Amino acid sequence: MDFLNSIMVAAKGLRAQSGRMRVIAENIANADSTASTPGGDPYRRKVPTFRAVLDRATGAHNVELGPVARDPSAFSVRYEPGHPAADEAGYVKRPNVNSLIETVDMREAQRSYQANLNIISSTRQMLARTLDILRS
Amino acid sequence: MLTDLPLFAALKHKMRWHEARQTVLAQNVSNADTPGYEARDLSAPDFGSMLGAARARVTSAAYVQPARTNAMHMTGRLSAGGMTQEAIDTFETTPKGNTVVLEEEMMRLADNQMQHQMAVGLYQKGLGLLRMALGRGR
Numbered sequence: 103m104d105f106l107n108s109i110m111v112a113a114k115g116l117r118a119q120s121g122r123m124r125v126i127a128e129n130i131a132n133a134d135s136t137a138s139t140p141g142g143d144p145y146r147r148k149v150p151t152f153r154a155v156l157d158r159a160t161g162a163h164n165v166e167l168g169p170v171a172r173d174p175s176a177f178s179v180r181y182e183p184g185h186p187a188a189d190e191a192g193y194v195k196r197p198n199v200n201s202l203i204e205t206v207d208m209r210e211a212q213r214s215y216q217a218n219l220n221i222i223s224s225t226r227q228m229l230a231r232t233l234d235i236l237r238s
Numbered sequence: 239m240l241t242d243l244p245l246f247a248a249l250k251h252k253m254r255w256h257e258a259r260q261t262v263l264a265q266n267v268s269n270a271d272t273p274g275y276e277a278r279d280l281s282a283p284d285f286g287s288m289l290g291a292a293r294a295r296v297t298s299a300a301y302v303q304p305a306r307t308n309a310m311h312m313t314g315r316l317s318a319g320g321m322t323q324e325a326i327d328t329f330e331t332t333p334k335g336n337t338v339v340l341e342e343e344m345m346r347l348a349d350n351q352m353q354h355q356m357a358v359g360l361y362q363k364g365l366g367l368l369r370m371a372l373g374r375g376r
Contacts, residue, residue, distance in 0.1 A: 103257075104254075104257035104258050104260065104261050105257055105260065107261045107264075108257075108260045108261045108263075108264040109264075111261065111264040111265050111268050112264045112267065112268055114268060115264075115267060115268030115269075115270075118268070118271075122271075151273075152269070152271045152272040152273070153272060153273075154269050154272045154275050160261075162261055162264075162265050163265050163269060163275070164265075164268065165268045165269045165271075165272055210271075213340065214267075214270050214271060214340070217267045217270065217340050217343065217344065218267055218268060220267075220344065220347065221260075221263065221264045221267050221268075221347065224260075224347055224348075224350075224351050225260055225264070227351065228256070228257075228260065228351055228354050228355070231354070231355050231358045232253070232354075232358055234358070234362075235358060235361055235362055235365070
């Protein structure tokens with residue numbers, strides 16, 4: 103039944119968006135996670151990827167959270183000679199997480215999540231009105 | 239038996255078309271961040287010809303039967319269901335190739351829902367007319 107297919111497609115979308123929120127939450131939480139050994143690498147920012155997967159049973163393209171990639175951009179350094187992770191010159195490598203970018207990503211994930219919720223509620227309303235034919 | 243009447247056959251097909259469109263719109267919204275995904279919509283069916291075919295006593299209003307003007311012509315079915323997906327023209331493509339605009343999808347969703355409700359309402363009124371003709375009142 104097509105209405106149930108619509109709800110399933112939207113539910114997969116919800117799942118993908120909440121997975122994306124989890125990755126964003128990891129990034130924000132680890133925005134200051136440096137290494138513990140001198141000269142080591144700090145937390146590297148994670149990037150969620152999406153891909154469309156054709157579901158053979160329904161013929162619809164569902165969205166799926168693909169493998170979580172790592173942001174290859176360079177680490178910034180800060181001068182902190184007393185830090186356990188400081189190298190010989192006293193510089194500590196900081197994670198390549200920009201809190202502003204993560205906040206904007208979070209807003210986008212929220213908007214996509216809300217859009218998928220709208221689909222589900224609209225489909226349920228259409229289904230309810232169709233079943234109302236029986237009642238009158 | 240009810241769907242032999244052209245009104246109910248056409249309304250039933252219209253409702254099914256809106257259900258199918260709901261799935262396509264759900265796909266679009268769900269894939270709003272997938273790179274390379276192109277937004278799709280169902281092509282608008284021609285309800286006028288569907289009604290004409292229904293009047294010509296085709297068993298299912300989902301098919302448009304070509305008219306035979308000569309007994310030597312072959313019969314055949316033109317299209318199966320008349321519901322084909324097509325990529326829509328959009329004015330915004332992200333650098334990753336995703337063409338879904340959420341605001342447009344929400345508008346299409348609202349339009350789809352309203353039209354479906356209208357079809358459902360007309361169906362109910364049609365049933366009411368039949369009941370009145372049968373003498374059962376409301």
